[in-house]
Amino acid sequence: MQRHLLLTGTTLILVGLVLGTILDWFANPAIASDAHVAGIQHGMLLMILGMSWRYTDLGKLELPCAYLNIIGLIGIWAAFLAGAVLGDPYPSASKVTYSMFVVSSTLLILGFGVFLYGLFRGTGAYQAEAMPDRGHQTR
Numbered sequence: 162m163q164r165h166l167l168l169t170g171t172t173l174i175l176v177g178l179v180l181g182t183i184l185d186w187f188a189n190p191a192i193a194s195d196a197h198v199a200g201i202q203h204g205m206l207l208m209i210l211g212m213s214w215r216y217t218d219l220g221k222l223e224l225p226c227a228y229l230n231i232i233g234l235i236g237i238w239a240a241f242l243a244g245a246v247l248g249d250p251y252p253s254a255s256k257v258t259y260s261m262f263v264v265s266s267t268l269l270i271l272g273f274g275v276f277l278y279g280l281f282r283g284t285g286a287y288q289a290e291a292m293p294d295r296g297h298q299t300r
Contacts, residue, residue, distance in 0.1 A: 162227045163214040169231055170207030173238065177201040180242075188248030196241035203234040210276065218283020222275050229272030236265025 177200020180193065187193035210230055219226055240261035249255050 162223055163211050166207050166211030166214060166227060166231070169235075170204045170209075170211060172204070173200050173207060173235065174204030177204060177238075187245040189245050189250070192241060192249065193245035196238060196245050199238045199241050203238050207231065207234060213280075217276065217279030219275065219279035222279065226272055226275040226279065229268050229275065233265045233267075233269025233272055236261055236268065240265060 177197050180200055181197040184190045184193045184197065207230070210227075214227075217223075217226075240258045243249075243261060244255070244258045247255055247258070249258060
């Protein structure tokens with residue numbers, strides 16, 4: 162799952178960067194600029210999740226947690242992009258983009274809640290790194 166989060170984050174950053182080069186092609190370039198920034202920021206957040214994934218203990222919640230975060234972050238970015246394409250004066254101007262924001266934000270809140278639960282539940286990888294094996298110390 163760690164690799165999947167890193168790959169998705171990197172792809173979203175690349176798409177956000179490319180989007181920044183074609184801002185004038187959209188009906189609303191200002192919102193397209195917001196989509197450009199959101200793509201880069203959300204991609205970085207997915208990469209941070211991927212890098213910190215080994216510190217969680219989620220068990221059967223691992224797959225739902227990852228996909229809640231991925232779908233939530235991409236959904237918010239897509240809502241900005243839809244606003245830019247539709248020419249909305251702001252992203253929540255139409256029912257389509259507003260619904261995308263609400264659903265994606267809800268999924269993201271749930272995903273981060275589960276991720277936080279996993280961080281509290283098990284920091285196994287962190288404990289293994291932080292606590293040296295006292296039986297093999299040399300003097």
